[in-house]
Amino acid sequence: MEFDLSKPYCFYFNEICKIPHGSKNEKALSDWLVDFARAHHLAYIQDELWNVVIDKPASVGYESHPTLLIQAHMDMITECAPGVTHDFTREPLELYVEGDHLRAKGTTLGADDGMGCAYMLAILADDTLAHPALECCFTTQEEVGLVGAQALKPEYFKARRMINLDGAGEIKTYMSMGGGEQVTLHKPIHWQSNAKPAYRVRIDGLLGGHSGGMIDKERANAGKLMTRLLAALEREQISFEIAAFAGGTKHNVIMPSAAATIVSDGDENQIVEILKRCEQAIREEYELSDPDIRATVEKTSAERALDPQDSADVLHLAYLLPYGLKARNLTVADNPPITSVNLGVIAVGEEEATFGLSARSALDCAMEELKEEITLLGELYGAKAAFSGWYPGWKYEAKSEIREIMKRVYFDIYGKPLNCLIGHGGNECGVFKRMFPDMDIVTSGAIYGCIHTPDEFLDLASFDRAWILLTKLIAAL
Amino acid sequence: MKDMEFDLTKPHCYYFNEIAKIPHGSKNEKRLSDWIVDFAKAHGLRYVQDDMYNVVIYKDATKGYEDHPGVIVQAHIDMVCEKTPESTHNFETDPLELYVEGTHLRAKGTTLGGDDCMGAAYMLDILSDEKLEHPYLECCFTTQEENGLFGAMALKPEYFKARRLINLDGAGEYRTYTTLAGARNMTIRKKAAQSPTDAPAYCLGVHGLLGGRTGDDIGKERANAGKLAARLLLALERKDAAIRIADFVSANKKAGIAADADVVFTTRMAQSEMQAALEPIQAAIAEEYEFSDPDITVTLTAAQAEQAADETESRELIELIRLLPFGVFQRFLPLDGLPSFSANVGKIETVEGAFEIHYAARSPFESCMDEAETTVSILCGRLNAEIAAKNDYYGYRYLKDSPLRDTMDRVFMAQYGKLLLHVAAHGGNECGAFKHMFPDMDIVTTGAIYAKHHTPEEYLDLESFDRSIRFLKTFLTAL
Numbered sequence: 010m011e012f013d014l015s016k017p018y019c020f021y022f023n024e025i026c027k028i029p030h031g032s033k034n035e036k037a038l039s040d041w042l043v044d045f046a047r048a049h050h051l052a053y054i055q056d057e058l059w060n061v062v063i064d065k066p067a068s069v070g071y072e073s074h075p076t077l078l079i080q081a082h083m084d085m086i087t088e089c090a091p092g093v094t095h096d097f098t099r100e101p102l103e104l105y106v107e108g109d110h111l112r113a114k115g116t117t118l119g120a121d122d123g124m125g126c127a128y129m130l131a132i133l134a135d136d137t138l139a140h141p142a143l144e145c146c147f148t149t150q151e152e153v154g155l156v157g158a159q160a161l162k163p164e165y166f167k168a169r170r171m172i173n174l175d176g177a178g179e180i181k182t183y184m185s186m187g188g189g190e191q192v193t194l195h196k197p198i199h200w201q202s203n204a205k206p207a208y209r210v211r212i213d214g215l216l217g218g219h220s221g222g223m224i225d226k227e228r229a230n231a232g233k234l235m236t237r238l239l240a241a242l243e244r245e246q247i248s249f250e251i252a253a254f255a256g257g258t259k260h261n262v263i264m265p266s267a268a269a270t271i272v273s274d275g276d277e278n279q280i281v282e283i284l285k286r287c288e289q290a291i292r293e294e295y296e297l298s299d300p301d302i303r304a305t306v307e308k309t310s311a312e313r314a315l316d317p318q319d320s321a322d323v324l325h326l327a328y329l330l331p332y333g334l335k336a337r338n339l340t341v342a343d344n345p346p347i348t349s350v351n352l353g354v355i356a357v358g359e360e361e362a363t364f365g366l367s368a369r370s371a372l373d374c375a376m377e378e379l380k381e382e383i384t385l386l387g388e389l390y391g392a393k394a395a396f397s398g399w400y401p402g403w404k405y406e407a408k409s410e411i412r413e414i415m416k417r418v419y420f421d422i423y424g425k426p427l428n429c430l431i432g433h434g435g436n437e438c439g440v441f442k443r444m445f446p447d448m449d450i451v452t453s454g455a456i457y458g459c460i461h462t463p464d465e466f467l468d469l470a471s472f473d474r475a476w477i478l479l480t481k482l483i484a485a486l
Numbered sequence: 487m488k489d490m491e492f493d494l495t496k497p498h499c500y501y502f503n504e505i506a507k508i509p510h511g512s513k514n515e516k517r518l519s520d521w522i523v524d525f526a527k528a529h530g531l532r533y534v535q536d537d538m539y540n541v542v543i544y545k546d547a548t549k550g551y552e553d554h555p556g557v558i559v560q561a562h563i564d565m566v567c568e569k570t571p572e573s574t575h576n577f578e579t580d581p582l583e584l585y586v587e588g589t590h591l592r593a594k595g596t597t598l599g600g601d602d603c604m605g606a607a608y609m610l611d612i613l614s615d616e617k618l619e620h621p622y623l624e625c626c627f628t629t630q631e632e633n634g635l636f637g638a639m640a641l642k643p644e645y646f647k648a649r650r651l652i653n654l655d656g657a658g659e660y661r662t663y664t665t666l667a668g669a670r671n672m673t674i675r676k677k678a679a680q681s682p683t684d685a686p687a688y689c690l691g692v693h694g695l696l697g698g699r700t701g702d703d704i705g706k707e708r709a710n711a712g713k714l715a716a717r718l719l720l721a722l723e724r725k726d727a728a729i730r731i732a733d734f735v736s737a738n739k740k741a742g743i744a745a746d747a748d749v750v751f752t753t754r755m756a757q758s759e760m761q762a763a764l765e766p767i768q769a770a771i772a773e774e775y776e777f778s779d780p781d782i783t784v785t786l787t788a789a790q791a792e793q794a795a796d797e798t799e800s801r802e803l804i805e806l807i808r809l810l811p812f813g814v815f816q817r818f819l820p821l822d823g824l825p826s827f828s829a830n831v832g833k834i835e836t837v838e839g840a841f842e843i844h845y846a847a848r849s850p851f852e853s854c855m856d857e858a859e860t861t862v863s864i865l866c867g868r869l870n871a872e873i874a875a876k877n878d879y880y881g882y883r884y885l886k887d888s889p890l891r892d893t894m895d896r897v898f899m900a901q902y903g904k905l906l907l908h909v910a911a912h913g914g915n916e917c918g919a920f921k922h923m924f925p926d927m928d929i930v931t932t933g934a935i936y937a938k939h940h941t942p943e944e945y946l947d948l949e950s951f952d953r954s955i956r957f958l959k960t961f962l963t964a965l
Contacts, residue, residue, distance in 0.1 A: 226819065227816060227817055227818075227819050237857060240857075240860050240864075241856075244856070244860060287853075290851065290852075290853030290856075291853070293851065293853070293883070294816065294826070294827075294851050294853060294854065297818055297819065297820050297821075297884075298818075298819055325864045325867075325868065328860070328861070328864060329809070329861065329864060329865065331811075333815060333816075334814075335813075336707055336774065337707060338777070339706065339707050339777065339778055340777045344823065372770075372773055372774055374766075374769070374770030374773050374774060375770070375773075375774050377770065378717070378770060378774075381720070382808070382809065385720070385805060385808065385809065386809065389868050389869075390868070404773075
């Protein structure tokens with residue numbers, strides 16, 4: 010397929026790709042957007058985070074229609090294929106077409122979310138389109154925690170209905186997204202020297218996965234399983250102390266493996282037998298959803314171990330930490346998650362044990378409640394909770410006028426119903442919803458794939474079709 | 487429409503009628519058990535009767551079936567005793583008064599015990615049928631099912647040789663259960679001596695919840711009144727309310743999702759200050775349960791209390807209830823997301839010198855029930871409570887390969903011309919007791935359709951009763 014620069018949205022996508030725009034490096038692109046606004050005599054705002062909002066008056070006949078906000082983020086993830094050196098602060102992307110797919114040579118493409126920005130520019134530049142008054146919002150630092158969006162000020166906007174152009178993908182729209190926050194528990198610990206036999210226990214073979222997309226897939230969490238193995242020893246009156254316990258590197262990844270070292274004077278055969286039995290039970294429980302879980306134990310040595318009270322506290326706290334789905338939405342098909350929590354990281358360091366959790370909810374109040382539960386558990390075992398990376402959720406509402414209009418427009422073009430989904434990962438919609446609780450939101454945009462990797466592509470056929478959908482949608486608003 | 491006849495010349499009807507003459511409420515099964523023993527003797531069949539009054543009757547394979555593996559057929563002989571307000575029925579002494587209405591067999595003013603004398607009557611029919619071809623049979627009549635599966639849990643492995651089980655309790659003609667949950671019921675006791683208090687007393691009420699059964703409703707995202715009460719009280723404790731609890735009451739049954747809670751407590755905190763602290767939590771509850779449990783109300787009213795537990799013990803009780811896990815923890819995705827591990831905070835009550843929380847974990851996996859108990863005992867260890875009592879019944883997990891179910895599928899298709907419905911459920915029955923004794927037990931469930939059981943409206947569908955015995959006999963012949 011040809012990447013036809015005579016189509017305005019292709020032209021603007023190509024222009025954007027000439028200007029480096031990794032997260033936190035958006036100033037050049039932001040300034041270019043401002044120049045665009047000036048050249049087109051459009052009012053704009055640029056703020057200190059380099060967010061840009063460009064206003065365009067209603068077309069003739071739409072003067073009395075309520076204002077519409079359209080939004081996309083201008084920053085991109087910067088990843089190179091192995092062996093490729095690309096300077097994302099200076100060099101333009103090298104675009105090429107493969108079949109229907111637009112790609113960048115050796116790097117991420119930034120279709121996420123240059124696609125949305127190109128659409129907005131094409132709309133702003135086109136004086137033949139019918140539309141209400143527009144506020145086109147280009148945000149920054151989305152990929153590093155929705156930082157640009159969270160710095161937006163209410164006074165930038167008059168609109169109370171909005172089209173977000175980040176990642177819905179042509180045939181679907183989102184009705185709700187999760188908010189998120191990282192919770193880290195810090196538990197001070199003390200060590201003592203050890204002369205007892207030591208055992209290295211490992212759990213692996215789990216499917217893992219990103220907690221935003223996979224938390225409802227009934228996959229096991231290696232950290233939680235490890236606490237089960239150790240608690241099984243405790244239940245059978247085997248006395249032991251923890252000498253090491255580690256698993257996971259990211260809060261929001263379902264822990265795929267974990268390892269612990271324990272020291273014990275207990276009978277070796279009995280220890281091995283109890284762990285084996287517990288492994289067998291775990292394998293049976295997860296036979297259908299996470300079938301390759303394996304636990305192994307081997308003799309090792311350890312010069313020190315946690316003091317017995319700290320060891321018990323670390324185990325009991327980790328054992329009690331919540332993991333998995335907390336609430337689901339039963340009013341829509343497939344009962345998607347509303348609230349969930351993942352135990353992503355366990356680390357027993359020199360002076361403290363840390364537990365990293367990722368809490369998600371479309372409801373900010375449910376998130377508070379979940380944080381309260383984790384905080385309270387921490388308090389019971391002398392651990393302090395710290396919070397970071399918060400972003401708000403966008404809760405499901407049964408009624409949405411803009412969604413009804415989009416469903417109609419979509420059906421007219423495609424002859425089939427629009428797929429209305431609930432997501433559990435986060436995006437910037439929640440930030441707008443928090444600023445304006447009465448904001449009515451849909452998401453749309455062209456299909457792209459393999460995002461955040463050097464294989465990222467934009468589907469050019471979808472890029473053409475989703476443009477038609479978007480322009481008909483704004484004309485119907 | 488003319489009422490159908492309850493035709494006593496049909497053996498299954500005859501035996502049902504005989505059973506209905508003998509009172510057999512739970513824990514009152516001795517007479518019926520002895521009658522079944524007499525039946526075995528009269529038919530020259532070997533039997534076992536144990537101290538729970540369970541009876542197992544053995545019948546040899548018919549000619550040509552000698553080398554087929556044996557089959558256990560099983561039903562419980564006890565019934566739930568419920569009657570209408572007007573009824574003068576005495577369940578200890580009176581026979582049931584059966585009558586037919588349309589195609590339904592009912593009992594005048596009382597439960598019918600179709601659950602599960604339907605199954606018992608079928609077994610007696612099979613045992614007395616000399617024309618029926620079948621493998622070696624072990625027909626097991628259990629007791630005290632309705633009050634906690636006690637008869638089945640007391641069965642001993644030496645009663646049985648067979649490793650195939652047809653359970654006749656409640657599947658209903660067109661369906662068979664492929665998995666059911668077991669449960670571990672725990673009574674958590676938090677000791678708390680009460681001492682005099684002169685601080686103002688209040689009652690925190692949480693009402694209007696849907697509640698429901700732990701087996702059927704735990705996956706419906708409903709709230710639990712006891713848990714909500716603890717959440718609200720903890721919000722007050724976060725503002726240093728120094729609560730002293732005089733009375734904590736939640737739910738009215740041991741099992742079941744608590745639909746109501748009332749907590750009487752004393753505090754020096756001003757009522758207006760409390761209202762302000764509760765308000766955001768109330769708003770959160772309304773938002774979280776907007777779709778799944780929409781009519782929850784929270785009230786704070788003045789109350790009376792002369793004594794109460796001390797501040798520390800009260801705080802620990804609140805934290806314990808707040809942290810006891812409630813809801814679904816694991817699901818079987820290939821079985822339509824059926825819960826595979828859940829737990830419920832049931833009845834909470836104030837007893838002499840203590841508070842008691844009834845907590846039940848459900849799962850087809852005993853290992854999950856162990857985990858639930860570990861969770862409770864770790865929390866109890868930290869919050870100065872104890873597991874004062876516990877009891878189990880077992881479940882059985884879904885097996886992809888079940889030769890018995892495959893045969894049943896085939897026989898069902900031949901008789902009905904449609905697919906047998908496979909049902910995976912989170913409720914419990916006696917099958918798990920057999921699975922626990924014999925992990926290689928292959929299990930199906932079947933039986934005639936009855937409904938409104940456990941109420942005086944209970945009925946047995948007589949047409950289904952006729953069809954299902956034909957199916958059962960054909961099935962046995964195919965084994």
